[in-house]
Amino acid sequence: MTRTIYGSFREVAARHAERDAIRDGDVRLTYAQVDALVRRTARALLALGCKRGDRVAIWANNRWEWPIAALGAQAIGAAIVLCGTRLKGGEVARNLIRANARFLFADPGFGSYDFVAAIGEQPLPDLAATVVFDDRRGESVMGFELFLDLADTVTEAELETAIAAVQSGDLSDLIFTSGTTGAPKAVPMAHEQSLIACEVQQRDISHFVPGDVFLVMYPFAHNAGYRAGWQAGWLHGVTILVTRDFDALHLIGLIERERVSYLPAVPTIFQAIMDHPAFATADHSSLRIVSTGATTIPIQLIERMQAAFRHATVYTGYGLTEAAGSVSNTRPGDDARIIVNSTGRVLSNLSVRILDADGNEVAQGCDGEIAVKGPQVMRGYLDDPAATAAAFTADGYFRTGDVGRFDAAGNLTITDRLKDMFIVGGFNVYPAEVEQMIGGIAGVREVAVIGVPDDRLGEVGCAYIVASGEPPIDEQAVHAICRERLANYKVPRAIRILEALPRNATGKIDKPALRNAT
Structure with a gap:
């Protein structure tokens, strides 16, 4: 059976048509409205000449248009190329060239940095069109509304034909990562792999219920904000809440006003929230999961979070782009020391081994390189057979470059990084x-x-x-x-x-x- 990201979203949107899919400031869009915009985006891309197998880059801050552009591209079989907003023009151009991107969706800029001017300075002869999330008018560079008007030249029947041609194994996204050589490598994922990653996150970690409000703090251009963020949420009837204001008082008010139920964030965000005087009297009882990680976490912070967010489960975990997100995660009931000193248990559909320098599995409690295998683990780096060969064992385990060990309960602890990252x-x-x-x-x-x-x-x-x-x-x-x-x-x-x-x-x-x- 063919399974695609848009096909799965479409089924969810039909079941939850009147439920809010995304909230971004004053913008409130239901699942039905998002689906209509996704389809309009897909038709506009077809009008520009975008086709199955093309690459569509997105260089933008978290905003309601971002996932709509992504799903519109994926609906017709194009793969999205995720570009972080902190990258500079030369860095983005390098990634676009490596990915053979033909189309770009972009924010006007980030702070005082002008994205459109920066990308315009780069030699990108294969870039056919840039769509900017503003109201400018042009041919090769156009505003989002002008772009959407192109959809009127493509029929719904033509769109359905394009949607029907997409296969489960087609490329859905490219996320760039780096290794010890310093050269960025593109991690490709297929539709089926992405769906599997979202499903195991739901089964083992998130346990979303329709109507949950998910405040996505991580960038949409990062696996945590994309696949484990809005994509996983939208596949389970969740409302995605967008913010570009990380002021502690604003976040406290947002959690209370929007009845946020799921909040992953870096430790500094939680520190700022709990340190603010308004936190003591705010109502944050809607939160049922708060999670942090991606850096060293003091045990005092975890204990404080468990006490402060007493209605919520506090999680931490370990993941990597090459595994489409999470590899291990703590579970409800874990005490603060387990959360601080480990990354929890391996996800149920993954296999992890700890290897010595010769590639042999080490005994429990001994340190070694973490190697992971499973259906959502990438098959190889894009157009880089040498890096791919070096990254996998003979029996198909991806060598993460991270050093860790298992305890007797199966908790995975990260102890070092072979790659110096x-x-x-x-x-x-x-x-x-x-x-x-x-x-x-x-x-x-x-x-x-x-x-x-x-x-x-x-x-x-x-x-x-x-x-x-x-x-x-x-x-x-x-x-x-x-x-x-x-x-x-x-x-x-x-x-x-x-x-x-x-x-x-x-x-x-x-x-x-x-x-x-x-």
């Missing part, structure tokens, strides 16, 4: 990518980037530089270049110039020594 406020940062950029600055001879603890963000970057002496460089100049060329979460918070970098016996830079000296 660190997490800044919920965003993965890969040192090799930052090192490549800094290494290209005139006057830099060598560079090493590590993650260091930070009270607010969990970890931040620290760059150690050896100068070449010509031209002269200083920390402030390097920092300014980093801010110009990198997403802000990738910018090292500290830059230190050394005479030499420590090295191990093989001559490689000794990052553990740098961490110990920090």
Whole structure:
């Protein structure tokens, strides 16, 4: 049986036609209204020449139009390419080229950064059209309403033909991630895999009921805001609540006013909410699940959350883009120490092994590389057979590059990262990518980037530089270049110039020594 993301959504929308599907400020759209807009978007894309197998990129903040554009593309067999709003124009252009994206939906900008101008500066000859979520008028760059008007040139019968051609194994999305080489790699997922990931999340973690209100704090361009966010919610009759204001008082009022039932967020969000004087008298009894993770979590924070959100279950978990989201998650009844010291039990449709350096499974309680296998685990990186071969064991387990161990109860604890990746406020940062950029600055001879603890963000970057002496460089100049060329979460918070970098016996830079000296 053919299963597609839009086909599954369509069935849910028919059952919950009058229920709110999304709320974004003053915008309130029912499932019936969303379905109509999705279909109109799909017809407009067909009018532009979009077809099954094409790639449609989305570079926008969380807003009601984002999932409608995504579902409209997926309905006719195009795959969406997720672009984070903190990326700069050159970073997005690189991803569009790698993905062979022909169409782009974009916000006007993020803060003072102009997305349309930034992408217009890039050489993208294969980009046929850019649709901006505003009211501008043009041919290659057009506003969303003008774009939707194109739908009138395509019939419903033509749309149904396009929808019927989509297969379960067709590509549904591409999310870029990075590895030890620093070169971003695209993780492809098929419709069937995405649906399976949403179903196991529902079965093991979310337990959504129709009418739940899901405040999606994570970016829609991140797996946690996309697949585990609005997509999982919309497949179960949930109301998605959008906010672009992370002020603690605003969030407290939003939770109370909208009767939010499901709230995943990074630890800093929960700290800010609980620290605000208004929290003590606010009604947050509607919350039944609050979850956090993606960084180091103090046990005091978890204990405080369990006491403060006494009507809710507090969760944490572990996941990765290559597994379409969650790999393990804590469960109701777990105490604070389990939530802090582990990521819970492996999801019911996944198999996880802990491997030694030779690829052999280690005994319970011993550390090793985490390897995962299951139907929603990617088949391989896009157009990168070498990286794919290196990422999988002979029997099909994906080697995550993370080090962990199981306890006697089956809880998975993450103890280290083989890939040196660190997490800044919920965003993965890969040192090799930052090192490549800094290494290209005139006057830099060598560079090493590590993650260091930070009270607010969990970890931040620290760059150690050896100068070449010509031209002269200083920390402030390097920092300014980093801010110009990198997403802000990738910018090292500290830059230190050394005479030499420590090295191990093989001559490689000794990052553990740098961490110990920090």
